[in-house]
Amino acid sequence: MSSGLEVLKARGFIKQCTDFEKLDKLMSEKRISFYAGFDPTGKSLHVGHMVPLMAMAHLQRAGHRPLSLVGGGTALIGDPSGKTEMRKIQTVEKIQENSTSMKKQIEKFIDYSDDKALMLNNYEWLGKLNYIEFLRDIGRHFSVNRMLGFETYKMRLETGLSFIEFNYQLLQSYDFLVLNQQHGCMLQIGGDDQWGNIVAGVDLTRRVESNEVFGLTFPLVTRADGKKMGKTEKGAVFLDPDLFSPYDYFQYWRNIADADVEKFLLLFTFLSVEEIKELGKLEGQEINRAKEILAYEQTRIIHGKEEADKAKEAARAAFTPQGSTSVDKSAIPSITVDKAELETGINVMDLFSRTALCSSRGEARRLVTQGGASINEVKITDINKSIDFTFVEDNELLLKAGKKRYFRVIVS
RNA sequence: GGGGAGGUUCCCGAGUGGUCAAAGGGGGCAGACUGUAAAUCUGUUGGCUACGCCUUCGAAGGUUCAAAUCCUUCUCUCCCCA
Numbered sequence: 001m002s003s004g005l006e007v008l009k010a011r012g013f014i015k016q017c018t019d020f021e022k023l024d025k026l027m028s029e030k031r032i033s034f035y036a037g038f039d040p041t042g043k044s045l046h047v048g049h050m051v052p053l054m055a056m057a058h059l060q061r062a063g064h065r066p067l068s069l070v071g072g073g074t075a076l077i078g079d080p081s082g083k084t085e086m087r088k089i090q091t092v093e094k095i096q097e098n099s100t101s102m103k104k105q106i107e108k109f110i111d112y113s114d115d116k117a118l119m120l121n122n123y124e125w126l127g128k129l130n131y132i133e134f135l136r137d138i139g140r141h142f143s144v145n146r147m148l149g150f151e152t153y154k155m156r157l158e159t160g161l162s163f164i165e166f167n168y169q170l171l172q173s174y175d176f177l178v179l180n181q182q183h184g185c186m187l188q189i190g191g192d193d194q195w196g197n198i199v200a201g202v203d204l205t206r207r208v209e210s211n212e213v214f215g216l217t218f219p220l221v222t223r224a225d226g227k228k229m230g231k232t233e234k235g236a237v238f239l240d241p242d243l244f245s246p247y248d249y250f251q252y253w254r255n256i257a258d259a260d261v262e263k264f265l266l267l268f269t270f271l272s273v274e275e276i277k278e279l280g281k282l283e284g285q286e287i288n289r290a291k292e293i294l295a296y297e298q299t300r301i302i303h304g305k306e307e308a309d310k311a312k313e314a315a316r317a318a319f320t321p322q323g324s325t326s327v328d329k330s331a332i333p334s335i336t337v338d339k340a341e342l343e344t345g346i347n348v349m350d351l352f353s354r355t356a357l358c359s360s361r362g363e364a365r366r367l368v369t370q371g372g373a374s375i376n377e378v379k380i381t382d383i384n385k386s387i388d389f390t391f392v393e394d395n396e397l398l399l400k401a402g403k404k405r406y407f408r409v410i411v412s
Numbered sequence: 413g414g415g416g417a418g419g420u421u422c423c424c425g426a427g428u429g430g431u432c433a434a435a436g437g438g439g440g441c442a443g444a445c446u447g448u449a450a451a452u453c454u455g456u457u458g459g460c461u462a463c464g465c466c467u468u469c470g471a472a473g474g475u476u477c478a479a480a481u482c483c484u485u486c487u488c489u490c491c492c493c494a
Contacts, residue, residue: 224450251448258449285447319448362459363441370442370456402441404448 003027004062008216010273011266013055015192015219018202023187023214027064034059034187035067035179037122037172038106039075040098044240045105047230047252050268050298051218053109055189056117057270060110066117067185068106070099073126074171096123105239109301118183122175138174141207142200150196169200176201180213192217221267224259239302246303247331250311251404253295261290269297307331318398318406329398334408342411345386348373351409357401367401374400 005024008014017023026032036052038045045053056066075095103119110117147153147169153161176198179185188198198215205213221229230237237252238244256264262280265271271279271293279290292312300308314331335355337346352364352373367373368383376393377400391397397409 255448258447261449285449287449288447291449315448360459363457365462366456367442372442402443 004059004064007058007062008055011058012263013051013058013218013267015217016195016215017217018199018215022212023216026186026214027062031063031065032186033065033067033118033179033183034189035069035120035176035185036189037069037071037074037175038102039071040095040102041075042236042238043098043101044238044243045102046236046238048228048236049239050230051191051221052189053106054268055218056110060117065115066110067179067183068103068110068117068119069175069179070102070119070121071175072096072099072121072123074122074168074175099123101240120179120183122171122178125178126171126174134170134174137208138170138177138204141204142170142173147200152193152196169197172197173201173204176213177205177208180205180209180211185213187214187216189216189218192220221263224257241303241307245331245333246299246307247311247314247333249302250295250299250308250315250331253298254291254315255404256291256294258287261287261294265290265294265297269294269301271297318400319404329408332398332406332408334396334410336410336412339411342387342389342392345388347383348375348380348385348387349383351387351397352399352401355399355407355409357399357405357407372402 003024003026005014005020005027014020034056036056038049038052056068060066072095075098076092099121103121106119112119147166148157153166156165172194176185176188188201190198195215195217198217202213202215205211223229232252236244237249239249241249253264253268262276265276265279266273269276279293282290292315295315296308296312299311303311310328310331313328317329318332333356337351337354348368349361349364352358352367353361358364358367364373365383368380368385371379371381373380375387375391376398378391387397392411395411397411399407399409401407
């Protein structure tokens with residue numbers, strides 16, 4: 001039986017592992033349970049969570065059992081790893097609420113039928129922890145000297161680290177221990193910034209239970225332009241279609257840098273490695289084909305085939321000069337406007353600022369002045385222009401800001 | 413608890429009574445170039461009923477014709493001592 005680790009390795013998922021050979025052997029012999037944690041600090045998962053999710057899916061396909069741990073308890077504290085400042089502490093209610101909605105998203109991704117995977121919330125055991133007992137049973141295994149040596153803490157020692165954050169590692173280690181005890185969890189996977197916390201959990205489990213468990217980290221995925229994955233000017237790229245439309249999601253992937261194409265196809269699609277290598281060979285304009293495939297696959301995984309098809313159609317329609325009249329543009333985000341309003345005419349700036357294209361009238365003014373605004377491919381440069389029925393085509397207006405941001409206005 | 417340094421527009425960071433909607437950089441947006449890339453160059457970057465008006469420089473008051481800049485109190489952060 002293939003352990004599944006080779007797949008991860010071939011696809012570039014692996015940065016560090018506590019003991020790759022041993023783990024590979026173990027996973028080839030039997031199916032194991034493994035876990036990844038998700039912090040419910042927001043209402044939705046975002047693209048930054050895709051790497052662990054994809055890794056879990058791959059391992060599940062190889063026959064192993066994923067435990068998705070929603071950090072309802074740990075989120076109350078805030079992980080200092082890789083951050084320069086303390087995270088805002090949120091209310092218990094808010095975090096519980098976030099946990100449930102994130103749970104739904106992960107469920108879409110991992111097969112939870114017949115106990116093939118479990119969804120857990122560490123609030124169950126962290127919430128009722130007794131401080132004295134915890135210190136005595138768990139705290140004694142941690143050496144402050146050692147912890148201070150970790151890179152993550154070193155950094156924070158410069159700027160300041162509160163005691164509550166310093167404790168984070170103990171709680172995360174405790175999670176691993178509990179999961180090992182209750183579910184026989186043998187492996188924790190996570191981003192490379194979690195390495196210290198993961199190793200600490202491995203140590204704790206060995207000390208308390210004398211069980212050898214493993215840790216595995218993914219490389220921190222950055223884009224070729226050095227920016228963090230999943231961030232746009234407008235904020236995070238959420239998986240929730242209400243926060244980030246499938247069309248925009250498609251476009252996000254469609255617009256990645258050339259240099260990232262092959263890497264991302266490996267990490268974020270299920271296409272075979274051979275197939276991806278072929279796509280990676282494309283050059284020049286051709287590479288756009290690979291980007292489209294990436295965008296399509298990702299959108300399909302997250303939003304389903306139907307939405308992915310629509311997004312692809314809509315993107316093609318919007319970016320193919322004329323011609324394709326009867327294509328479905330319905331995936332492009334839209335607002336509706338009353339027929340009567342158009343009879344009298346709406347000022348360009350007003351119209352644009354009503355859409356997600358411009359957040360204020362001033363921004364719309366700038367856009368128009370600088371020649372970045374057009375309606376149904378007709379450039380508008382006069383800020384006093386009144387938009388009326390003469391602009392309407394197919395009962396709608398296709399607004400464009402810059403070269404690639406589209407928005408529809410439907411007349412009703 | 414004592415002493416010191418600070419909180420400036422999306423971020424970093426100038427500004428210490430009018431010439432400040434606030435230098436510079438980053439980021440963003442737009443234009444040119446392109447392949448719905450990258451790099452580069454240029455413009456732009458609080459809001460509005462726009463040659464004027466309104467809101468912004470941690471919070472609340474006060475001094476002044478006039479404050480981001482001065483005074484008072486509060487609050488938060490960092491550093492040193494205990």
